[in-house]
Amino acid sequence: MANQEKLASSLSARHILMISLGGMVGAGFFIGAAAAILKTGPAVFISYIISGLLVYLINLSIRDLALQGGRESGSFMTQIRTHLGERIGFLAGWAYWLTWVVVLGAEVLFGANMIHDFLSPYGIAIPVVTLEIIVLAVMTAINLMSVKGYGEFEYWFSLIKLIAIGVFVAIALWVIIRGALGLGHAVPIHHNLFDFGGLVPKGWLAVLAVVPTIFFSMNGSEIVTVAALESDDPDGNIVRITRTIAVRIAGFFLVSIALVLVMRPWTTLNAGNSPFLDVLHQVGIPFAGEFVWIVILTAVLSSLNSALYVTSRILFEMSERGDGPKFFLKVDQKSQLPRRAVVACFIGGVLVVLASTLSHDEVYFVMLSLTGVLMLFNNFLIVAARIKSNPEGHFAPYLACVLFACIVVAMAWMPETRLEAGIGIVALSIIAVAALFHHRNTPIGDSSER
Known part of the structure; x- marks a missing residue:
């Protein structure tokens, strides 16, 4: 693993903490929560509990694998390869890479459109495609500066998101408490929760069916196992971060969603808007x-x-493992960055953007649809690696498998996710064939370094 040692170790514990926190709270939470609530009603809170429990169990598996591997245990991808073999490692690695390249392109598209819509009223008409390239180029430049530059930007990005959630929670609680004390308009909590079809207006199947969407919006905490490799204490940072995952889920997701549900009737939310913005408008925040x-x-x-x-x-x-071109192993001696790999991912993002622009969204829809299944698959492999490493260990990974099965059933049950599941399975099958061909001379289950 000589090349791995050439990467920088300049990320501090505070960087790793914020990378982990920020990885779980994305734009999908701030906007997508409304769609989840509208599909389920107040019982969406149970859906968030189920999703949060699964994320927690996955992080327990990540922690246990780090503890078992000792120092230099590697990223979660290394653990999958170690315990499940080279072929599964190949499949997991490229599935994960493809997932995040598509996410990269999706975020560029969304961000560029936000900026375009903001500038248009001021008479600044910059084509969306131009904004997409500018946004992607700027963020790539940040990643090409140094790993510490990435960590510093992510630290402040994550801090802004967490402060925003904290401000929302504080305002909502202030309004509720003030009303309860007779100092202001009382929030009709019982009315908001029970008078619009009850707590479970869409039925219990809807509660389960929305879990995949919520689970995908919570994903990203596994990035800490990759980022920790460029810190001074990789496994120590992984263990410390994963121990606090339950508190983070409760604080970020459960408390804020609960406050949205009690502050206004769930039927008044709009699927395309942020429910947090709807609540802030309701209480008159300038x-x-x-x-x-x-x-x-x-x-x-x-x-x-x-x-x-x-x-x-x-x-x-x-x-480095021999499952990708050696061209990408080149590390810049000064910055200790894999610059070629960063530029290659920039090009991948550009291709996703072009696919959306040139195909009238058909190709982009297919690419975006497969990310859910690939993300679910990789998280399952983390749990499977944990079970393989210690079959008689804690019950947590087995409970995670039960929840995974529930998500698969839910995806198969819902027409809109059934197509996504099919597209994802096709993509996995293609990568699996490539894995079998690439490792055709590797004994089954072998995980030795190439």
Whole structure:
């Protein structure tokens, strides 16, 4: 693993913490929560609990694998390869890389459109495609400066997102408490929760069916295992971060969603709007729209920043293992960055953007649809690696497998996710064939270094 040692070790514990925190809170949470609520009603809170529990169990598996591997245990991708074999490692690595390249392109598209819509009223008409290239180029330049530059930007991006959630929670609680004390308008909590079809207006199947969407919006915490490799204490940072995952899920997701549900009737939300913005408008907060716009754009740039980082490092790791071109193993001596890998991922993002622009969204829809299944697959492999490493260990990974099965059933049940599942399975099958061909001379289950 000589090349791995040439990467920088300049990320500090605070960088790793914020990368982990920011990885879980993306634009999908600030905007997508409304769609989840409208599909389920107040019982969406249970959906968030189920999704949060699964994310927590996955992080327990990540922690256990790090503890078992000792120092230099590597990223979660290394652990999958170690315990499940070279072929599965190849499949997991390229599936994960493809997932984040598509996410990278999606964030560029969303961010560029946000900026375009903001500038248009001022008579500044910059083509969306131009903005897409500018946004992607700027974030790539940040990732090409130094790994510490990436960590510093992600630190502040994540801090802005967390402060925004904290401000929302504080305002909502202040309004509720003030009303309860008779100092202001009382929030009709019982009315908002029970008078619009009850707590479970869409039925219990809807509660389960929305879990995949919520689970995907919570993903990203596994990036910490990649980023930690460029810190001074990789496994120590992984263990410390994963121990706090339950508190983060409760604080970020459960508390804020609960406050949205009690503050206004769920039927009044709009699928395309942020539910947090709707609540802030309701209580009369000035400049709420501008505040939420900044937060959402920050979340987009944060996700884009992390996507560029993690795709380049996974590409480097895959090449190091012999599963990718050796061309990407080149590390800049001064910055200790895999610059070729970063540029390759920039090109991948450009191709996703062009696919959307030139195909009238058909190709882009197919690419975006497969990310859910690929993400689910890689998380399952983390749990499977944990079970393989210690079959008689804690019950947590087995419970995670039960929840994975529930998500698969839900995806098969819902017509809109059934197509996504099919596209994802086709993509996995193609990568699996490539894995079998590439490792045709490797004994089954062998995980020795190439």
